[in-house]
Amino acid sequence: MSDARIPVTLITGFLGSGKTTLLRKLLVRPELADTAVIVNELGDVGLDHELVETVTDEVTVLTSGCLCCALRQDLVSTLRDLYLKREAGEIPRFARVAVETTGLADPAPVLQTLVADPLVGSFFVLDAVVTCVDAVTGLAALEAHPESVKQAGVADRLLLTKTDLQPDTAALELRLAVLNPGAPRQRVLQGDLDPALVLNQARRPEADRLADLDRWLDAAKDPHRHRHHSDIAAHCLSVEEPLDWTRFTKWLGELLERSGADLLRVKGLIQVAGEARPLLVQGVQHVFHEPQWLEAWPPAAPPYSRLVCIGRNLETASLRAGLDSCRAPTLAEAR
Structure with a gap:
């Protein structure tokens, strides 16, 4: 059954990284005509005057059909108000939402709202x-x-901006590969970007999403990417034997409690004992998506558990030992 909830794209990045330019270019694309954009302050968007068609107390309607509103309170209230106005016919029926954070924002609280808040999760x-x-x-x-x-560690996609001013991005890309080895990196000039690269990612065919996940897990295996003086890095773990789900959730809960905000992201495929299908697990800091059963293992992926943990001061040996302890007992061990 398809997910009828409204998809939300989070656009983040440090001060001056080009979020405003990206949004300005995206908002005039026909693919975003039914998009609501939430920004921290409406003036930050830098909208050209000719784009503005009508303005209400809280929502700006653009000639392109997009909606813009300011994050004046918290995200839950803003999303709720947008949804209620949409259902009441007070604003056009948008099909997706884009949220732009401030350049100094920690994206984790926003992600927590989108993933864990029951009110938001019912509709978005x-x-x-x-x-x-x-x-x-x-x-x-x-x-x-x-x-x-x-911001870089939690990304599903990294957009490299201003490469016309700095074409040599080798050192930056190496640093990003350590922080987030599986996130595709895309060069963007003056905000010009194919919207398909950042919109409706979760609703692509499962085969495409599995291929992306397989590349994400494989990218984390490269040991050369972990040779950096930073205390934040990606750690790739694997266990060939099936895992006991109860043991795994207990270990993961202990890891979250112990590492807290230092654990930026976790993503992987789990082989649960007694199940032929893989289980997708992913989270940001202490907030986890609901685990998702996939129809099949990726074509190029071996059918065993692989997990990537991105974080600060994490010890690979300790992580590996913890995951190993989640192996399901064999018949001989059960006796």
Whole structure:
């Protein structure tokens, strides 16, 4: 059964990374004509005057058909109000939402709202996290500002902006590969981007999503990507034997409690004892999506558990030992 909830795309990135330029270009594309955009302050969008058609007390309707509103209270209230106005016919019926965070925002609380809040989760579903990274100042921001690190670490897609000013992005991309090895990196000039790369990601055919997941897990295996002085890195774990689900959830809960905000992201496929299908698990810090059963293992993926943990001061040996302890007992062990 298809998910009827409204998909939400989170657009984040450090100060000056190009979020406003990206939004301005996307809002005039016909693919976004039925999109509601939530920004921290309406003036931050820098909308050209000719784009504005009508303005209500809280919502701006653009000539393209898009809606814009300011995040004046909290995200739950804003999403609720938008949905109620949509259902009452007070604003056009939007089919998706894009949320732009401030450049200094930690994206984790926003993700927590989208994933864990029962009111929001009834009508909206997180589609993807898109992070803009400035090719000129991005490396310095990653070294100096923890918010920038978190924004990159939780991304589903990384957009490299201002590459016309700084074409050589090798050092920046190496740093991003350590932080988030599976997130595809896309160069974006002046905000020009195919909307299909950032919209409706969760509703693509399962085969496409499985291929992306397989690349994400494989990317984390490269040991050269972990050779960096930073205390934040990706750790790839695997167990060939089936896992006991009760043991796994207990271990994961203990890991979340112990690591807290230092655990930026977890993503992987789990082989649960007694099940032929893989189970997709993913979370950001202490907030986890509901586990999802997939129809089949990715074609190129071996049918055993693989998990990637991205975080600060995590010990690979300890993580591996913890996951190993989740193996389901064999018949001989059960006796």
